[in-house]
Amino acid sequence: MVITKNIKCPSCGVFNTNRDYCKDCDTLISFEKKQEQKVVAYKEEELKKVKYDIENPNLAERLKKHPVWLFRIVGWVLYSAYLLISAIGALIAWFVAMVAAG
Numbered sequence: 001m002v003i004t005k006n007i008k009c010p011s012c013g014v015f016n017t018n019r020d021y022c023k024d025c026d027t028l029i030s031f032e033k034k035q036e037q038k039v040v041a042y043k044e045e046e047l048k049k050v051k052y053d054i055e056n057p058n059l060a061e062r063l064k065k066h067p068v069w070l071f072r073i074v075g076w077v078l079y080s081a082y083l084l085i086s087a088i089g090a091l092i093a094w095f096v097a098m099v100a101a102g
């Protein structure tokens with residue numbers, strides 16, 4: 001059995017059978033293809049974010065390398081505060097897990 005898919009083009013209204021693109025105006029009409037493209041676009045977006053993070057390290061990291069020593073100190077203070085907050089967060093998570101388990 002052959003499954004025929006009739007998809008109406010959203011931009012010109014022409015019915016297309018078993019086509020990914022409209023025969024009349026070339027608009028993408030395949031739902032699967034649209035999903036695929038969305039996934040690809042999402043991955044590219046994520047990749048951009050990662051690249052941005054690598055190229056733009058956080059404020060503390062940048063300040064730590066600042067030529068002015070005062071800014072470097074601020075960077076280290078921020079960095080320490082960040083580490084401390086992470087440690088406290090981990091400790092709280094551990095504590096909650098212990099309480100939940102007990």
Ligand SMILES: [Zn+2]
Pocket residue numbers: 009010011012013014022023024025026027
């Ligand atoms: Zn069309």
